Amino acid sequence: MRLGHRLLLGAALFLPPRLTPRRVRDSRHYRTIDQYRFIGWFLAAPLVVYLVFVVSPFVQAFFYSMTDWTGYTAEYTFTGTANYERMWNDDKFWEALRHSLLLLVFAPLITLSLGLFFAFMLNAGGRRRGGQAVAGVAGTRLYKIFYFFPQVLSIAIIAVIWARIYSPRSGVLNEGLSAVGLDSLRQNDWLGGRFAVWCILAVLCWSFVGFYVVLFSAAMSAIPHEIYEASLLDGATRPVTFFRITLPLSWGTVRTGWIYMGIQALDCFALVSIMVPEHGMDVLPSYLYDKAFRDGQAGYATAIGVALFAVTLLFAGLMMRLARRERIEL
Structure with a gap:
């Protein structure tokens, strides 16, 4: 043609x-x-x-990203790849990138694992009753409400609450450690030292696990009970049922959730900017914000944004590629 x-x-x-x-x-x-x-x-x-x-x-x-634009005026000069060369030699950028990648790896792994476990228990972890092949634990609806509760809170409210929990003077965490005789584990600065990224990781997982419990519960409830009945007749245990039936038939939802949670992990600007004291810890979005609005280096900040875009795109592409499976027809 x-x-x-x-x-x-x-x-x-x-x-x-x-x-x-x-x-x-x-x-x-x-x-x-x-x-x-x-x-x-x-x-x-x-x-x-x-x-x-x-x-x-x-x-x-x-x-x-290839200019020296300050962000406050309309004037700028084209500098080519100067911002990218500066970024390559910027130790603070690499530290922020390391923190972002750590969250990118562990946040989806922990959150989705907990979401799958709780969802499976709520849908198939109870005692079989009434001749049902699978049954959830008692009070399933109430548990779902409790798990989902953090989703109805603003991320800013969550950050403020957890900042108080991590407070070195009157925080619940330090006081709780003292109450059980673990004074040696108390920290003077949970959010400003080497524990900061792990504290942010804990809050990130806590705030999103309820969403995935509800999401995976919906996916599991769509699996026909006849399949579970057949596995019950074959003598399959709950772990076998989960890994051979529930997980494969919910894999499309798990893959989508993994990508979504990874993007949330890369975009934890609100948690870091509210909870962590200045210079205590940076991730790529918070470092970008500081360069753009605190230092007036919008051109360099845009180059950091391009790097963040590349990391996000690479992560999504890899997950779509590595987590691809043949569709299972029910």
Whole structure:
């Protein structure tokens, strides 16, 4: 098919039939285009909005990352790859990146593991009753409400509450350690030293595990009970049921949740900026914010943003690739 004819076919997707050239309407490909014309018109406006407000800022970010723009004036000078060279030699950037990658690895692993465990217990961890193949623990609905409760709180409220818990003077954590005779484990600065990233990790997992309990519970409840009944007749134990039935049939939801939780781990700016004292610990978003708004180095901050975009895109691509499995038909 010639290039000109292909361009006319593409244009026919957005043209009404009376304005479409006859030689295009006579083409066998036009019938398929005619079916999708309405979809093309329906998606045209959202696509334009997406290009203007989502894609365009990304393109601008790549451009401004190669300038010395301060962010406070309209003047800037094109500097090429100078910001990226500076970033390569910036020890604080690499430290922030290390913290972000640590959260990226452990936050999804811990949160999704807990979410899967609690969801399985709520859906299939109780005693079998009434001839049911599987049954959840007693009070399942109440447990779901308790698990999901952090999701109804603002992340700022969560950060303030946990900052008080980690407080070295009157925090619940230090006082609790003293109450059980573990004074040697008390810390004078939970959020300013080597424990800061682990404290943030704990809060991040706590705040999101309830969401995944509900998400995975919905996925597990869609699994036909006949499959569990067949496994029960074969003498399968709960661990075998989980790894051979529940997890494979919920894998699509697990993969999506892993990507979503990874993005949340990379974007924990609010927790770090509210909980951690200045210079106590940085992740990529908080380091970007400091460079842009505290130091007036918007060009360099944009380069850090490009690096964060690359890490996020690489993570999502790897997860889509490594976690891909053949679809299991129920």
